[in-house]
Amino acid sequence: MNGFKTPYPDYDVLEKWDTPSWNPQTRAVVRRRLDQVPERRFLTEQEWQLLEAVAARVMPQPDRADPVPIVPWIDDTLAANRGPGYRYADMPPMREAWRQGLAGIAGEARERHGRNFGELPAEVQDALLGAIQRGETDGRHWGDLPAARFFSELLLKQIVAIYYAHPAAWNEIGFGGPASPRGYVRLGFDERDPWEAGVPDV
Amino acid sequence: MFERITEPRARDGRAPDVFRPGAWMPMRCHADEEEVDFAIVGTGAGGGTLAAKLAEAGFSVVAFDAGPFWRPLEDFASDENAQGDLYWTDERITGGADPIQLGSNNSGKGVGGSTVHYAMVALRFRPEWFKARSKLGYARDWPLSFDELEPYYEEAEESLKISGPVHYPWGRRRRRYPRRAHPMNASALVLARGAERIGIPWSPVPLATLSAPRGMAHPCVYRGFCIYGCSTNAKQSVLVTFIPRAIRAGAEIRDQAMVGRIEMGKNGRATGLLYHRCGVWHRQKARHVVVAGYSIETPRLLLNSACAQFPNGLANDNGLVGTHLMIHSGPGVWGEMDEEIRSYKAPPSLAVTEHWNYHDEGKDFHGGYAFMSGGPLPGGWAHTLIGARGLWGMALRQEMTRFNRMAGLRIVGETEPKPHNRVELADETDQYGLRIPRVTFSFSDNDRRLMEHSIGSMRAVLEAAGARNLWSDRDSSHLLGSCRMGDDPEDSVTNADGRTWTIPNLWVCDGSLFPTSGGVNPSLTIQALACRIGDRIAAMAKRGELGR
Numbered sequence: 001m002n003g004f005k006t007p008y009p010d011y012d013v014l015e016k017w018d019t020p021s022w023n024p025q026t027r028a029v030v031r032r033r034l035d036q037v038p039e040r041r042f043l044t045e046q047e048w049q050l051l052e053a054v055a056a057r058v059m060p061q062p063d064r065a066d067p068v069p070i071v072p073w074i075d076d077t078l079a080a081n082r083g084p085g086y087r088y089a090d091m092p093p094m095r096e097a098w099r100q101g102l103a104g105i106a107g108e109a110r111e112r113h114g115r116n117f118g119e120l121p122a123e124v125q126d127a128l129l130g131a132i133q134r135g136e137t138d139g140r141h142w143g144d145l146p147a148a149r150f151f152s153e154l155l156l157k158q159i160v161a162i163y164y165a166h167p168a169a170w171n172e173i174g175f176g177g178p179a180s181p182r183g184y185v186r187l188g189f190d191e192r193d194p195w196e197a198g199v200p201d202v
Numbered sequence: 203m204f205e206r207i208t209e210p211r212a213r214d215g216r217a218p219d220v221f222r223p224g225a226w227m228p229m230r231c232h233a234d235e236e237e238v239d240f241a242i243v244g245t246g247a248g249g250g251t252l253a254a255k256l257a258e259a260g261f262s263v264v265a266f267d268a269g270p271f272w273r274p275l276e277d278f279a280s281d282e283n284a285q286g287d288l289y290w291t292d293e294r295i296t297g298g299a300d301p302i303q304l305g306s307n308n309s310g311k312g313v314g315g316s317t318v319h320y321a322m323v324a325l326r327f328r329p330e331w332f333k334a335r336s337k338l339g340y341a342r343d344w345p346l347s348f349d350e351l352e353p354y355y356e357e358a359e360e361s362l363k364i365s366g367p368v369h370y371p372w373g374r375r376r377r378r379y380p381r382r383a384h385p386m387n388a389s390a391l392v393l394a395r396g397a398e399r400i401g402i403p404w405s406p407v408p409l410a411t412l413s414a415p416r417g418m419a420h421p422c423v424y425r426g427f428c429i430y431g432c433s434t435n436a437k438q439s440v441l442v443t444f445i446p447r448a449i450r451a452g453a454e455i456r457d458q459a460m461v462g463r464i465e466m467g468k469n470g471r472a473t474g475l476l477y478h479r480c481g482v483w484h485r486q487k488a489r490h491v492v493v494a495g496y497s498i499e500t501p502r503l504l505l506n507s508a509c510a511q512f513p514n515g516l517a518n519d520n521g522l523v524g525t526h527l528m529i530h531s532g533p534g535v536w537g538e539m540d541e542e543i544r545s546y547k548a549p550p551s552l553a554v555t556e557h558w559n560y561h562d563e564g565k566d567f568h569g570g571y572a573f574m575s576g577g578p579l580p581g582g583w584a585h586t587l588i589g590a591r592g593l594w595g596m597a598l599r600q601e602m603t604r605f606n607r608m609a610g611l612r613i614v615g616e617t618e619p620k621p622h623n624r625v626e627l628a629d630e631t632d633q634y635g636l637r638i639p640r641v642t643f644s645f646s647d648n649d650r651r652l653m654e655h656s657i658g659s660m661r662a663v664l665e666a667a668g669a670r671n672l673w674s675d676r677d678s679s680h681l682l683g684s685c686r687m688g689d690d691p692e693d694s695v696t697n698a699d700g701r702t703w704t705i706p707n708l709w710v711c712d713g714s715l716f717p718t719s720g721g722v723n724p725s726l727t728i729q730a731l732a733c734r735i736g737d738r739i740a741a742m743a744k745r746g747e748l749g750r
Contacts (some may be wrong), residue, residue, distance in 0.1 A: 004596060007603055025276065026382065028204040029284040060595045085290050085305025087466050089640070091296030125370065126595060126619075133592060156588050164580040165283040173605040175580050176546055178280035180433040183423025187387035189541040196544070200606065 004063050004104065006172040007200030013170045013177040016195055020182035030178070037072045041079035042095070047102050048075065053118035054105060057125050058156060059163045068166040074098075074158050088153070090146050100143050101150040105132065107141025174200060203277045203287055207270040210458040210479060212313075217449050220442050221418035221435065223276040230452045234486050238262040241475055241488035243461045243503060246315015247728040248712030249494030250440035250448065251340035251358075255736025257451035259743075264454045264486060266477055269312030271457035272441060278433035282581040285430040286321045287571065288312060292638070293627050294498065299644035302529055306429075308681050310495070313457055316442025316496070317725060319429050321550050322410040322437055323614075324364045325722035326355050326730075328559050328570065329374055334718050340568035340648075341619060341718045345698035346690045347732075348374070356732035359408075362438040362729075363416055366408030381413045383619035389575040390553030392609040396667030402557040407574060409549055410438040410725075424548040426577060440729075462509040462636050464491050464516055464708065471749070472516075472708045476636045478634050488746070492700075492709040494732075497527055497681035500714045501625045502639045506684070517685070517710075519700035522695050524626055527643065527684045528719040532677035533653045534576060534612035536586070537658035537669025543609045550577035558659060559721045567651035569616035570721035573660055576610040583608070590675030609669055611660040614679060616721045617649045625684050645651075680724050685714040699738045700731070706749050711735050 016022055022030075037164060040048055051071045053156075061067040083094045085177035091097050105190070109117035117125060131137065133147035133156075163169050170177045186193050211218050212229060219225035232238050242249045253265040270287065272278070279285065290309035296302050310316030329348035330337040352374070359380060366379030383406035386394065390406070397404035411422040411432070422436035435442050435696035445455060459479040467473040474487040493500045501524035505515035515523055551574035559570035568583075578586060583605060587593045593601055623644065627637040659672050664672055687710075688694025691703040700715055702708045713728050720727070742748050 004599055005603070015645045023280070025433075026203050026279040026281060029279040029281050032204075046300075059599065060596050082286070083291060083293065085292065085309060086294045086296045086641075088301055089295050089642075093293070098513075129594075131595075152592070154590065156594055157585055159596075160584040160588060161283060162416065164584050164602070165281065169602075170573060171578065172599075173421070173580060173602050174544075175605065176544070179423075179425035179427065179547075180280045181423060181425075183425040184547040185424070187385055187390045189391060191388070192542070192544065197606075200542070 006176040007202060008171060008197045009169050009201065011174060011197035013167050013175070018175065021180070021195055022178050023180050024197070026178040026180065033166065037069045038076045039046065040075055041056065042075050043078065047099070048108055050117055053125070054129070054155070055159050057122065057129055058159045064168070068163055068168050070159055070162045073162045077158070087175055088149060091149060094154070097145060097154055100145040101147070101155065104137065104142040104145060104147055104150070108132065108137055111138055111141065169187055203279060203284060206287055207277070208458070210456070211271045212457045213456045217455055218273050220273055220446065223273060227446065227449060229449050229454055231454050232262065232264055234484050237474070237487040237489060238264050239488070240490045240491040241486050241490060242266065242494055243475065244315060244494035244496065244499070244707050245313045245445065245455060246310060246440055246494065246496065246558060246712065247317050247725045248732050249492065250314060251444045251729045251732035252492060252494065252711045252736050253453045253455070254444040254448035254451060255733060256739065257448050257453035259736065259740035262452070263448070264456055264488070265448065265708055266456045266459040266461050267313045267315070269457065271313040271455065272318065272431075274431060274433050274435055274442070278431040280425060280427050280433060282430055284580050284655060288431050292632050294638055295640040297640065298623070298642040301489045302641055302643045302678060303499070304641070308679060309498070313455055314439045315443055317439040318431055318441050319441070321723070321727055322427055323551055323574070323723040324359065324362065324408045324410045324726045325556070325572070326373055326726055327720045327722060328372070330718045331718060338562070338568070344717050345687050345694070351730050351734060354733040355726065357432060357733045358726055358729040362410045363412060364408050364410055365413035367406045370408065371403040371405050372560045379408055384409060384411070384413050384548065384552060386552055387424070387545060387548040387577070388541065388543040389577050389609055391492070392539065392543065392667045392669065393553040393555065393575045393611060393663060396663035396665070397555050399666035400662050402555055402556045404553055406602065407551050407554045411549060412436045412438065422549065426546045426548055426550070426579065428549050460634055461503060462506065462634055464493070466509055466511055466516070470511070470705065472705055492711050494710070494712040496712050497684040497714040498625050498639050498641060500710060500712055501684045502627065505627050506636055515541065517695050517704050517708060519704050520692055522686070524684050525624045526686055527623045527625055527641070528617045528619055528682040528716070529643065529678045530680045531615035531617055531645065531649055531653050532612050532679050533615070533657050533674055534586070534610050534677060535657060535664055535672055535674045536608055536610035537664050537672040538604060538607050539609050542606050544606050544608065545575070545577040546579055548577065551575060554724070555663070558656065565655065567648050567655060569618070569648070569652055571613040571615040571652060571656045572721050573611045574612040574655065575670045576612050580605065586675050590673060601687040609664070609667070611664060612677065613656045613660070614721055614723055615652050615656055616719050618646045618719060619683055620646060620688070680713070682713050682716040682719045682724055685710045686717045687715045688717060700735045711733070
């Protein structure tokens with residue numbers, strides 16, 4: 001599956017920027033997300049490149065000349081050491097888990113295919129990530145890190161949380177986006193306010 | 203929030219006025235060396251509610267919170283990713299066969315506690331649950347009855363101006379809710395349609411969000427970001443209800459103040475506590491200490507306060523502190539509708555059936571569950587698709603485009619109190635040098651049978667409503683127990699008043715008191731307990747039963 005089709009091709013949530021759906025603090029938050037993509041502070045250059053290649057498979061954006069940035073925000077979280085408030089008993093602290101997990105993916109790629117992950121064809125990258133998701137990994141490259149837990153709980157969750165916090169992602173799924181103070185009036189089946197995405201193309 | 207708030211706001215005789223941007227309200231302040239009547243640790247459903255009750259009864263009160271004192275109107279953004287400071291995100295270790303997701307799932311940090319990001323569901327316990335062992339044959343009895351708590355449920359509902367239906371189909375006959383029910387969104391109408399078609403009752407959810415103006419607060423505008431903080435003040439969180447009440451009655455709220463230790467005197471009574479604020483440890487003297495940090499931080503503080511006199515931690519002679527931790531199991535069932543649902547609008551849970559809380563025939567398990575309509579936002583929905591179906595790549599991106607047609611139900615399911623589900627201290631320490639908690643949880647066989655049963659019930663309702671391609675996921679919510687109340691000092695941590703058995707001026711007032719979990723959201727019961735404990739303390743003081 002390589003094509004992507006949105007049912008809401010004409011919807012742009014940013015058209016509401018200057019309406020009562022966007023309060024000043026939300027504008028400030030989204031403005032920073034759009035305009036102030038952070039520089040690399042935590043990951044090494046190699047880790048960054050590897051994570052870019054992984055994120056391009058987890059959240060592929062072939063339809064975009066200007067893809068939604070993901071890796072800079074993961075790096076930002078790691079630099080600030082801003083965790084979710086818990087870690088699994090079988091996992092090391094967040095920063096170590098990411099370092100070990102990225103090393104695991106790199107090692108797994110070299111072991112299986114003799115090349116860097118980023119140099120592999122997309123189908124091979126996908127197959128490798130699928131194996132990691134199922135926990136079918138060579139333990140030597142992962143240390144004491146449970147590969148499947150790293151993949152599902154840290155890698156996938158972080159990447160999609162960042163992607164679906166971007167207005168471009170809200171547009172393609174027809175999400176109303178920020179809604180304070182105006183909120184919504186029409187709530188029932190097939191009902192929508194004029195400031196929501198229109199009827200979807202099915 | 204755009205910027206992280208790290209400095210205290212409530213000090214020098216004033217506190218934030220939550221109803222007006224940039225504004226302040228006067229607040230009585232106490233010096234550390236001044237011995238106050240009550241030092242309360244935590245300002246959420248338990249501690250914040252109790253602070254108001256005790257201040258209004260004439261006691262001097264200082265209530266501590268480790269997090270910020272928000273002004274929702276100016277601080278809260280409409281955004282899933284920018285509101286992370288609402289949650290308790292200090293490091294915790296989670297283990298067991300079914301490790302609990304903590305953080306945003308169930309743990310608040312900041313004045314008002316988890317009520318700042320809760321979904322506002324305000325349900326009473328089934329009356330028989332207070333005597334689950336005697337009347338229903340499982341788990342254990344509470345040391346108080348529904349009759350004793352009923353007036354306090356009313357008090358809590360009135361204090362929060364709960365919006366609810368004229369007639370609620372379950373439980374004891376009751377007075378009308380203070381405010382009318384909210385309109386149903388499409389997600390709620392799916393539950394209603396399915397329930398009616400299979401012949402079980404449903405109801406609008408009684409909610410702690412305004413359906414008519416109250417003072418400076420407007421009615422709910424159905425923006426749908428409730429669990430990321432309400433930026434219009436319609437949500438009747440403790441932050442905008444009991445906290446202003448407490449301050450007006452003379453209580454001091456001390457924000458950005460992490461309590462690390464309760465101090466003990468030679469006479470076996472608590473003398474006050476140590477707290478960390480602005481980079482320095484302070485000592486607050488108090489005649490009574492109330493711990494209200496919820497099911498993890500409450501036992502953690504009692505255990506971290508171990509001393510020569512109490513080497514196993516405070517109130518822990520029988521080893522029960524931290525044990526019998528419970529959650530609510532939360533499997534959900536989801537499907538695609540022909541109609542557009544757009545469940546991002548309005549509070550996430552607007553319709554409920556408590557049928558399987560009150561109807562015991564045909565169950566192959568003890569306990570009950572309620573289920574409600576769901577309303578995830580995009581990031582939360584993507585996490586559900588990852589967790590339940592393992593989707594990623596273009597398959598996830600394409601599936602996400604069906605967001606507006608999805609409808610789903612999720613239970614609040616009772617779990618059994620088990621000694622091995624517990625909070626302990628890890629050797630690792632946090633930014634304050636305090637040992638961090640290690641949480642262990644595993645579902646019991648009974649818990650699993652309940653979840654399986656509920657998935658069948660939810661499928662039946664969704665199918666009858668016309669949903670296609672059904673699938674289910676696993677989740678959980680809430681924390682309960684870990685310092686349970688009881689009638690027997692050998693078998694509980696506190697009595698029915700939240701007073702610890704071993705230290706007469708040390709109290710607990712939060713969800714950790716629950717001996718059982720019930721099948722509804724706990725906040726209303728926590729607040730009813732806090733209202734009752736407040737009245738009990740005032741009555742005991744009048745009779746000279748509080749000790750010194």
